[in-house]
Amino acid sequence: MANTEQFPGVAALLEVMQRLRDPESGCPWDLQQTLTSLIPYTIEEAYEVAAALTEGNLAEIKDELGDLLFQVVFYTQLTSEQGQFTFDQVAQQTADKLIRRHPHVFAESSAQSDAEIKAQWEQIKQQERAAKGETASVFNGIPDNLPSILTAQKLQKRAASVGFDWDNIVPVLAKVREELAEVEHELNAQRLDKEALADEIGDVLFAVVNLARHAQVNPEHALRRTNHKFKQRFQAIEQRLAERNTAATELSLAELEQEWQLVKAQLKTAAND
Template identity: 80%
Template sequence: MRRLRDPETGCPWDLKQSLSSLIPYTIEEAYEVAAAITEGDDDAIKDELGDLLFQVVFYTQLTQEQGKFSFDEVAQQTADKLIRRHPHVFGETQAQSDAEIKAQWEQIKQQERADQGADASVFAGIPDNLPSILLAQKLQKRAANVGFDWPSVTPVLDKIQEEIAEVEAELNAAELDQQALADEIGDVLFAVVNLARHAQVNPEHALRRTNLKFKQRFQAIERRLAEQGRSAEQLSLAELEDEWQQVKRRLQSDEF
């Protein structure tokens, strides 16, 4: 990395980069790691993890050039944080249940924010530019940490039904209000993320798996039709639905 950034003999593209310019590449690499893991391709996972690690090395080369901090300092700070947040492993406290460990983790994080003089809000430190599903999950989790949460999954399901009814009401209104409809659909999505949290399901992972499943099934339809010299555009909705059900039954045993 130092050679790539050498002002005399380095790579022109690498020399032009800044912390800000690397952000899109980092996000892309993180998604590629997730995709490789979802697909279960070990070689791809190794390759994509290397690409993601390269992003960290790149960032810390830039910050070291700016006299801020190095890769080693980042690694050390992370190690210190892990030790601090796991007193049941590295300290004197005894092993606890998962729920107690999570509560302890959040309490330590909250104390860290207070020690740093951070905003006193329960949402302090949550960046607004996170992907919407992840942001919803984090907001709900923080609110739950101070007791603002449903006691069980049943009222969450009721809330989803309530929000769907409000979407239907907007759709059936005499005059369609697109912004109001968008707000109500957003409420449905937020409630579904809450359901996933209560069910201990990662909503991002769940949706990613469903996206991949949908893609695989539709591509199987395309292959079937191609063998017959036809394409999806030539079929009616009913015919496509019939093809979908046939492919679904055939792939059922291969579901991931």
């Protein structure tokens, strides 16, 4: 098994972390941190990795991956100080788990197709959860604090793993239309019930995540791309208006829509060049 001597970069990072946490000569900020105080920074770094990947800038991706890795190193420095576990033990446990969950690569297994491999993966995970003594549920192990889109996707995948799923995309599309009709019904009600409307909009979002899953599109990635595209287009409008010493608030909705269509066409042309 590899050790840090074969990975000098890992060894250097671990040493830097130890120096930062040195009780006498370390960094005051780093010395104040706990396993829970680091949570917001870890989430932020994960999103920055996702943003860099969306942009496709390799230098930025390398930098953000390093920042995210540092979070893992920080956590394991704290647990090591507490006599719990080290970075190397986390890496070893992960390697063992991946080997265990890939018998089609590391052991004898007849699974070959994507569907067979996924079914095998879920079966092994169920066995692992049972070995931990967890109450039997297909949803065991799904954290409560994941982003809602990711939670919906995981819930749907788990339900599908035991057969609760449509076998093609046609009824999924029909379900999206059905949920949209229910939103429209609530909006047209004589008295607006905001709780009921929120429930129906939630159902639409859940159905759209299901549509993305059946279309083999990552909904979080798709929405992130759309957010980036919207931001890029609107900032282009702001730039056009700034060149004319005009603010967006001075234009009517129809005029802003005209600017939007012009920018959209320009950016599309530039992308195709």
